[in-house]
Amino acid sequence: DAVGVAAQSANSYAPAQRLDFGTTYYWRVDEVNAPPSSTIFKGDVWSFTAEPFGYPIDGNNITATASSSGRDQGPENTVNGSGLDVNDLDLHSTELTDMWISNIAGPQPTWIQYEFDKVCKLHQMWVWNHNTLNEPAIGFGVKEATIEYSADGANWTTLGTTHEFARAPGAAGYAYNTTVDFGGVAVKYVRLTISSNWGGLLPQYGLSEVRFLYIPVWAREPSPDSEATDVDVDVTLGFRAGREAVTHDVYLSSDEQAVIDGNAPVTPVTETSFGPLSLDLGTTYYWKVNEVNEAETPTTLEGNIWNFTTQEYLVVDGFESYNDLNPDDPDSNRIFYTWIDGYDNPAINGSVVGYAEAPFTEQSIVYDGKQSMPFNYDNSTAGYSEATANVANLQVGQNWTKHGIKALTLRFFGDPTNAAQQMYVKLNGSKVTYDGDAENIRRTAWQMWYIDLASLGVSNVTELSIGFERIGAVGGQGVVYFDGIRLYSHDRQFITPVEPSTAGLVGHYQFDGNAADSSGNNNHGDLEADTTSIPGKYGNALDFDGTDDSVDCG
Structure with missing residues (x-):
């Protein structure tokens, strides 16, 4: 009927006052043409339900204890969801072992106590009383109980006077029928001391389920999710504010204990975001948000510890x-x-990037992704072959001193027919020559070149060049494929080969002209088909044709 209509030009709408908790609202958007027609196109009716006032505390975060218990009927049954209908978690069964009952010979008075994993502002307690089929006759369900609460386990406060819990029907599909209002008090412990049951026959008392609802006054729903990986180093942290918070103290550090202890750097914010940040690559960060309201008691609510790990590298290209x-x-x-x-000038610069016909990139020999750069060099006439990119046109920024960056790396893949030439990289015209064997550009495998940036001025990198310089008077030509040009925060890792242990050794094959086992276990192999011995990197090797050559080890 278009009651409460609000005309506007923006594509969002903020209600004039806060919505009611747990209430379903209906809305629609009518589109209106510009004058002079001003035609109205009636929209569909949509709906949403506002958040509830209180949220249930997960039973996994509650420890239940009692003065005594029956066999297989411990107090944990009242918070672990046992007996609740999987299709409707508000309905309970009549199964005895889904409930708690005290031991008839146990100490008196009977009590049951709940401890939460942290202090909560408690809204309500919902109670499903003891609900076996014979409950209407015997009446083990709690009738009267004193409720006490504490924030520290030492100082206790009684909630009102004696509370009466409604009797269960003794039938399946039982919905909670007792609600106890806590009024938002700060609670970590709740104790029920029972003074009577509904039957009045035996000093034995029971409950089916208890559910506690808290007011969400802590920061929650972190963004990125806790334990997220590959998070952008320029991330803006986000969270959902606690309901009563006025400001938010954000603690962030790579030192988890410093965040736990509150010794990490802290930044007060009024919005539910913090950033954008400038973090280090490949680093795990820990953070929490303490909610602050000087008008409340306590004034500060300690937040949960969340963590995330930043991306391992930045992609240059x-x-x-x-x-x-x-x-x-x-x-x-x-x-x-x-x-x-x-x-355009092959006599001076012998490089050609890409192919003459589409596809212009290499799409079979790739390190990762779907494409790599074919780099043809010809130093038989030119003295060098070089290709240069304007860094502003690449995927990375020009300041390479941020984010803990230590190195530029690139992957290259060679060809056995290549003429060995001196590979190099230039940053803003400053040359860094390849520190490996020039013959490596003949290897048909992806290799990484690690370039330490510590001694280079990389606060404003405008040009990146890759090239090959002539070796000898004649020079040479070939093709090298490049992929995965990246910036890392890792130091160079040197691996010292170690002779493997002989523990558990079954066979050792050196392939020096045969497939003999030199382990001493005599697990010799036989060369099949046309498998032949050829010179290898160390001693001899076996040459397989990729069809039917093999070694049969029995």
Whole structure:
């Protein structure tokens, strides 16, 4: 009927006053044409339900104890959900072992106590009384009880006077029928001391289920989720505020204990976000949000500890964004328009990036993703082959001193017909030569080149070049594939080979002309088909044709 209509031009709407908790609201948006027609197009009716005033405390975060218990009928049954209908968690069964009952010979008075994992502002307690089939006749269900609560387990306060719990029907599908209001008091312990049951026949007392509802005054729902990985180093942290908070103290550190103890750097904020930040790569961070309201008691509520781990590296160029679109297409991004080569001046610069025909990138020999950069070099005439990219056109920023960056790495893949030439990289024109064997560009395997940036001025990197310099008077030519150019915060890792242990050794095959086992276990192999011995990296090796050659070890 369009009651409460509000005309507006924005595509969002903030109600004039706070909505009621747990209430379902209905709304629609009518679209209106501009004058002079001002035609109204009636929208669909949508609905949503506002959050409840109180939220249930997870039974896994409650420890239940009692003065005594019957066999298989411990106090934990009152908080572990046993007996609740899986299709309707508000309905309880009549199964005896889904409930708690005290021992008839146990000490008196009978009590049952609940301890939460932290202090909560308690809203209500819902009670399902003892509900076996013979409950109407025997009446083990609690009738009268004194309720006490405590924030520290030492100082206790009685809640009102004696409370009477409604009797259970002794039938399946039993919904809670007692609600105890706690009024938002700060509680970690609740104790029920029982003075009577509904039958009045035996000094034995029981409950089916107890559910505690708390007021969400703590910060919750962290963004990113706790234990998230590969989080952006420029992340903005977010959270849902506690209901009574005025300000939020955000603690953040890579030292978990410092966050726990409150010794980590703290930043007060009034919004439910913190950032954008500038964090280190490959680092696990811990954080919490303490909610503050000087008008409440306590004034500060300690938040949970959350954590996340930042991305391991920054991508300088992964070569995934390049395409084969025509230059007149606004989305065209051909690889040789970013990596400027020597195509127009081969006598000086012998490099050619990409292929002459589409696809211009390499799409079979890749380190990761779907594309790599083919780099053809020819130093037989030119003295060098080099391709240069404007860093502003790449995926990374120009300040390479941030985020704990220590190294530039690139992956390269060679070809056995390549002429060995001196590979190098330039940053803003400053050359860094490859510190490995020049012959490595002949290897048909992905290799990583780690370039330490400590001695280089990388606070404003504008140009990145990759090249090959002539070795000897003749030079040479070839093709090398590049992929995964990245920035890392890791130091270079040197691995010292260690002779493996002989414990549990079954066979040791050196392939020096045969498949003999040199372990002493005589598990010798036989060369099958045309398997032959050839010179290897160390001694001899076996050559397999990829069809039917093999070693039969029995």
